[in-house]
Amino acid sequence: MPDLGKYAGDVLMAYGATFVLLAALIWRSLARSTKIKRQLKEAEARRNG
Amino acid sequence: MIRLFWRDITLAFRSGGGFGLGLGFFLILVTLVPFGVGPDSAQLQIIAPGILWVGALLACLLSLDRMFALDYEDGSLDLLLTAPIPLEGVVAVKALAHWITTGLPLVIAAPALGFLLHLDMAAYKWLIITLLVGTPALSFIGAFGAALTVSLKRGGLLMSLLVLPLYIPTLIFGAEVVRRGAEGFLVGTPLALQAGITAGAIALLPFAAAAALRVAAR
Amino acid sequence: MSFNMNSIWEWANPRKFMRWTDKALPVVAVLAAVVFVAGLVWGFFFTPDDYRQGATVKIFYIHVPAAMMAINIWAMMLVTSLIWIVRRHHVSVLAAKSAASIGMTMTLIALITGAVWGKPMWGTYWEWDPRLTSFLILFLFYVGYMALWEAVENPDTAADLTSVLCLVGSVFAILSRYAVLFWNQGLHQGASLSMDAEENVADVYWYPALVCIAGFVLLFIALVLLRTRTEIRARRLHAIELRERAENA
Numbered sequence: 001m002p003d004l005g006k007y008a009g010d011v012l013m014a015y016g017a018t019f020v021l022l023a024a025l026i027w028r029s030l031a032r033s034t035k036i037k038r039q040l041k042e043a044e045a046r047r048n049g
Numbered sequence: 050m051i052r053l054f055w056r057d058i059t060l061a062f063r064s065g066g067g068f069g070l071g072l073g074f075f076l077i078l079v080t081l082v083p084f085g086v087g088p089d090s091a092q093l094q095i096i097a098p099g100i101l102w103v104g105a106l107l108a109c110l111l112s113l114d115r116m117f118a119l120d121y122e123d124g125s126l127d128l129l130l131t132a133p134i135p136l137e138g139v140v141a142v143k144a145l146a147h148w149i150t151t152g153l154p155l156v157i158a159a160p161a162l163g164f165l166l167h168l169d170m171a172a173y174k175w176l177i178i179t180l181l182v183g184t185p186a187l188s189f190i191g192a193f194g195a196a197l198t199v200s201l202k203r204g205g206l207l208m209s210l211l212v213l214p215l216y217i218p219t220l221i222f223g224a225e226v227v228r229r230g231a232e233g234f235l236v237g238t239p240l241a242l243q244a245g246i247t248a249g250a251i252a253l254l255p256f257a258a259a260a261a262l263r264v265a266a267r
Numbered sequence: 268m269s270f271n272m273n274s275i276w277e278w279a280n281p282r283k284f285m286r287w288t289d290k291a292l293p294v295v296a297v298l299a300a301v302v303f304v305a306g307l308v309w310g311f312f313f314t315p316d317d318y319r320q321g322a323t324v325k326i327f328y329i330h331v332p333a334a335m336m337a338i339n340i341w342a343m344m345l346v347t348s349l350i351w352i353v354r355r356h357h358v359s360v361l362a363a364k365s366a367a368s369i370g371m372t373m374t375l376i377a378l379i380t381g382a383v384w385g386k387p388m389w390g391t392y393w394e395w396d397p398r399l400t401s402f403l404i405l406f407l408f409y410v411g412y413m414a415l416w417e418a419v420e421n422p423d424t425a426a427d428l429t430s431v432l433c434l435v436g437s438v439f440a441i442l443s444r445y446a447v448l449f450w451n452q453g454l455h456q457g458a459s460l461s462m463d464a465e466e467n468v469a470d471v472y473w474y475p476a477l478v479c480i481a482g483f484v485l486l487f488i489a490l491v492l493l494r495t496r497t498e499i500r501a502r503r504l505h506a507i508e509l510r511e512r513a514e515n516a
Binding site for chain 1 (some may be wrong): 307311322323325326329330344350368369372375376379380383384386387486491493494496497498503505507508511
């Protein structure tokens with residue numbers, strides 16, 4: 001861990017906020033991807049089944 | 050086309066909608082501000098140009114969703130689509146009618162409301178000029194927003210969300226001219242820029258709005 | 268229209284798009300993760316503090332790439348919307364839709380890191396500085412664009428309307444940018460990443476910043492591919508459901 005001096009709080013806050021936002025974006029993208037993939041598979045199975 | 054123009058204007062008057070409503074809203078907004086900010090006249094004088102411009106902008110927004118919605122609901126929009134006049138012209142005419150029934154009354158009422166807010170004497174001239182130059186842009190930009198959301202069930206709120214960011218340049222230059230005018234500075238540049246935005250909006254946005262209307266009516 | 272097998276438009280065929288992204292996505296995703304982490308680790312742990320700005324200079328490694336992406340993603344949406352209007356490629360407009368929420372997140376990151384950086388440097392979290400204000404306006408444009416997608420039910424109508432909005436919005440975004448500059452000259456430093464970089468930013472900061480930018484770009488590509496694939500599947504699902512409803516009726 002580098003010494004961030006008196007700005008440690010600010011720097012960590014910026015990095016923390018970024019990671020939270022990016023994680024939320026990636027998680028939402030993945031969750032929707034799996035959901036739609038599953039629903040599409042079910043729908044195609046219904047049609048062919 | 051001319052008949053369409055008069056039809057829109059008489060409709061606006063008869064239904065008592067846009068015409069009185071926008072003005073009333075403008076008056077109420079200007080009345081509310083001193084209650085929020087405090088009665089100090091020096092302070093009010095500073096913020097008056099901004100309040101008057103923001104008020105005009107919001108009052109304009111209020112009656113926008115009726116521009117195409119009524120025609121869309123009763124089917125006359127479909128008739129206009131197949132009519133032998135270009136849809137772009139229809140949009141322009143309707144935007145013009147909107148300006149005459151909403152923008153123009155605001156321009157006329159603004160000085161009286163400026164009086165309530167202790168607007169600087171030197172600024173009255175510029176307030177009227179910028180509103181006269183700027184409000185047509187508000188109507189034409191608004192026509193585009195109204196066309197985008199005409200097919201939606203509750204498009205009014207969404208339309209405000211889409212239209213308000215588009216109003217930013219007009220607002221900035223309009224309020225800037227009044228502010229500079231009040232302080233006795235030169236106002237040529239922002240006024241010219243605002244006029245440019247208005248001219249551009251009148252020239253180009255009817256095409257975008259017509260495209261959106263054709264999509265919505267499909 | 269001439270049909271050319273080697274035309275770039277071939278890539279816009281949904282089936283083909285699904286096939287090549289199926290192979291490309293894992294590669295891009297891994298690459299994105301590696302470069303992104305490498306750039307930030309380099310920037311965070313192995314760069315000296317600035318003599319004037321202290322450790323806050325480390326915020327640079329997320330602030331600047333995020334701000335660049337925020338603008339460039341809108342530009343990409345403008346291009347893909349135009350392709351949709353002109354050539355009616357569904358993949359194109361779905362890519363624009365997929366990019367919007369990434370762009371919004373990037374704008375938000377740029378705003379938040381900017382505010383956090385502004386506190387120690389300018390003594391305030393928020394200042395109506397032209398660049399901050401422009402990003403706030405850009406954020407509003409992203410919100411409006413996404414809200415319009417959500418509000419229109421028919422997917423093709425939504426695609427057309429949002430594309431028109433994107434075109435008009437782009438013009439007004441640029442107008443607002445200059446209007447805001449006119450309205451308030453700001454505190455922001457000028458371009459810190461122009462081509463004459465040696466004048467602006469020293470090499471020690473410049474190289475890790477380049478890696479970070481590459482990481483953000485790769486991350487964006489991976490996410491856009493993933494989300495566009497999802498949107499294509501969603502369209503197919505929508506089509507099947509419509510057909511089922513028609514058959515049952």
